[in-house]
Each structure stands twice: as C-alpha cells, then as structure tokens.
Amino acid sequence: MKLTRNFYDRDTCQVARNLLGKYLVRVCNGLTLVLRITETEAYIGRMDKACHAYNYRRTQRTETMFAPPGTAYIYMIYGMHHCLNVVTEPEGEPSAVLIRSGQPRGDQDLLSRNRFGRAPDTMTPYQKKNFLNGPGKLCKALALTRAQDGISLLGEELFLCDRLEDISLVTPSEDLLPLDIRTGKRIGIDYAEEAVDFPWRYYIE
C-alpha cells in the first residue's frame, strides 16, 4: 500500500531503515516513473550538526523540514543538483531522510531520457552502472526540482509504496528476498564535527 503519514511520523533513523526496498513513484505528465530505494541517510535537526536545520535553525530553505511528516524536502546543492528528502517526525521537529540511490523498476524510458537525454537501449555500460546511484542523479531522472519542494508524499504526484502491485506492476521475486541492511557514516558531511561519525547511512547490497 501507499505509505501513510504514520509511516513518516516516527524516529528518523527507523524511517530511513524502513525506506530501504520501498518504491518511490513519480507521476509526471500522466507517466509513471518508479525506482526501488537502496540507500538513505537520516538527518535530525534537534541534535545533528550535519542537518540544515541543526538546533532548529529556521530559514526559508529549512522551513520545509518543519512541515508535517510525509512532506518532500527538495533543495539545490552545489549550484546544479537537487536532493530529495522525506520529512519525518511530528510537525515542528525538523528532520528528514535523504534518498541517496535506487534501482529502476517498470518502464525505464522516461527515467533514461530525463537522466541522459537518450533511450534506455542506447545507454552505455558506464551509464547503466551510474544510473540512479546518487541523490542528484536520482532527482534528475525523476525530474524533481525545487518546484516540488514542500509537496505532500500522500498525494498522487509523488509518493512511496511497498508493493509494485499498488501501481499495477508486478513485484519481481528478487525484491521479495530478505534485505541485507548495512549501515555506515554519512557521505559528504566532513564539516559536521562529532556528527560525522553517526552511523546514519543505510543501504542494501
């Protein structure tokens, strides 16, 4: 079923862990883009120096992290890429899970065109290997920008679900295997002092 507000309204690390293997669905101009989530990171404003909203810092950019759980937080990074997060915990607790990477499911045509400007059957092996393995790449393939910052994940434009049957696709048998969940330090937050060592990155295979 589609993930509900209750799913997001929990401890951020629990949400980050439980998002692994879930499906991220983006409906764009009547077309449906789907990927399976394989890597996430937790960010918790009340005590995490790596979080944009550390110590409840409230600015125009971080305002979205204070929104109700199940909201999309999308920001621009390094001047040219976007990152997608899902807001967690009760409204007013600025925290979110960064979606770092995934694998394509369903029709890859639009994903590939958004990402590389070409059809899937023209992708090089290098491009296939590096299709959705980074937060900026993932947003590019899903055509997500700040235009979608603040939208609800409980609607029809962008949402998550735990079975492909929920969107009239067939879940492949490999997606039904138990998840081998690993954890580690988060990527790209060397500035975050003691928080650099928090094991809040979750990934599979």
Added chain:
DNA sequence: TTCAGGATGTACT
C-alpha cells in the same frame, strides 16, 4: 579503476 579538478547558484555569515 581511481583521482583531481571544475562546474555552478543559493543560502547564509
């Protein structure tokens, strides 16, 4: 396969 360096715009000091 790995690595250094550049691209690029916005938020915030």
Added chain:
DNA sequence: GTACATCCTGAAC
C-alpha cells in the same frame, strides 16, 4: 565572501 547532504570529465595507472 565562503561553503555546500554532488556529478562529470579526463588523465594516470
């Protein structure tokens, strides 16, 4: 002015 929750390219190995 500085830093940034990144990605791509090209060179070296």
